Structure formats: structure tokens, C-alpha cells
Amino acid sequence: MKKKLILFVLEVLAVMSLLGCGAEKYKVNADSGFELDKKSYAAGEEVTAYFKYVATDTDYNFYCENDDVKIKTDYDNAHGYVITFTMPDHDVTIGVKSRNTMTMDYNAHPEINTDVPSSAYEIWKCPDCGTLNAMPFCTECGRKKPGVN
Numbered sequence: 235m236k237k238k239l240i241l242f243v244l245e246v247l248a249v250m251s252l253l254g255c256g257a258e259k260y261k262v263n264a265d266s267g268f269e270l271d272k273k274s275y276a277a278g279e280e281v282t283a284y285f286k287y288v289a290t291d292t293d294y295n296f297y298c299e300n301d302d303v304k305i306k307t308d309y310d311n312a313h314g315y316v317i318t319f320t321m322p323d324h325d326v327t328i329g330v331k332s333r334n335t336m337t338m339d340y341n342a343h344p345e346i347n348t349d350v351p352s353s354a355y356e357i358w359k360c361p362d363c364g365t366l367n368a369m370p371f372c373t374e375c376g377r378k379k380p381g382v383n
């Protein structure tokens with residue numbers, strides 16, 4: 235009689251684990267560069283992600299695509315950036331936007347390319363074979379660009 239009860243309990247536990255009841259785990263989808271402390275997390279569990287690719291002249295902006303998750307960013311000399319948040323009851327996607335503060339803003343200097351007429355680089359389509367060309371002749375069939383002598 236007692237043995238039968240134990241078997242029954244084991245059976246219930248087996249069915250529960252098959253259904254994932256009470257032990258459901260969720261994943262964190264992260265960009266490359268992140269290192270997670272675990273592969274999957276239960277809802278309510280604290281998630282720690284490390285971001286190691288750190289360049290001194292770059293601004294990093296960490297974000298989470300899930301609106302209901304609030305991430306916290308810290309910096310630690312041993313790990314680089316440390317991102318922590320509490321796992322909700324679904325998968326989470328985190329990422330990073332980086333901006334190199336040393337990069338020149340080319341849009342702020344339009345004079346750089348103004349001495350070259352833009353028509354010199356105009357792409358044209360060969361009427362004979364349909365190839366797109368940047369040269370004054372067709373690289374596919376050799377036909378001259380229309381209007382070029």
C-alpha cells in the first residue's frame with residue numbers, strides 16, 4: 235500500500251516536470267560580447283550579464299527590448315560592464331548600442347567631396363545587356379555609356 239503511494243507521487247512529479255510546471259526557465263537573448271552567468275533563468279531570478287568588449291573612446295548604451303524589464307548597468311574593473319535585471323516570466327532580449335566618440339561626423343563636413351561632380355560616379359544601366367556600370371563603358375559587353383563619345 236505504501237509502495238503504491240510512493241509510485242503515485244513519483245508519477246505526479248514526472249508529469250509535472252514534463253509539463254515544466256513550477257520549474258519553467260526563460261532565456262536571455264543577447265548580442266555577441268555579452269556573457270551570461272547562466273543559460274536559463276526562472277521568473278524572479280536575478281540575471282547578471284557581463285559585457286567585456288570595452289574601448290575607452292566608446293560610449294555604450296545598454297538596452298532591453300522588453301518594456302517590462304528594467305536593466306541596471308554597473309561598471310566593474312574585473313568584468314567590464316555588468317548588467318543586472320530580474321527575470322520576468324518570458325524570454326528577454328538585451329543589446330548594446332555603441333558610439334565611438336572619436337569618430338568624425340562626416341555629415342558636418344559636406345565640403346569634403348564637393349570638388350568631384352556627382353555625375354562622374356553616376357551608375358547607368360547598359361541598354362544592351364542590362365548590367366549596371368560605374369565606368370563610361372559596359373564592363374559586361376563593352377558598349378559605350380549612352381552620351382559618351
Ligand SMILES: [Zn+2]
Binds near residue numbers: 360363372373375
Ligand atoms: Zn552591356
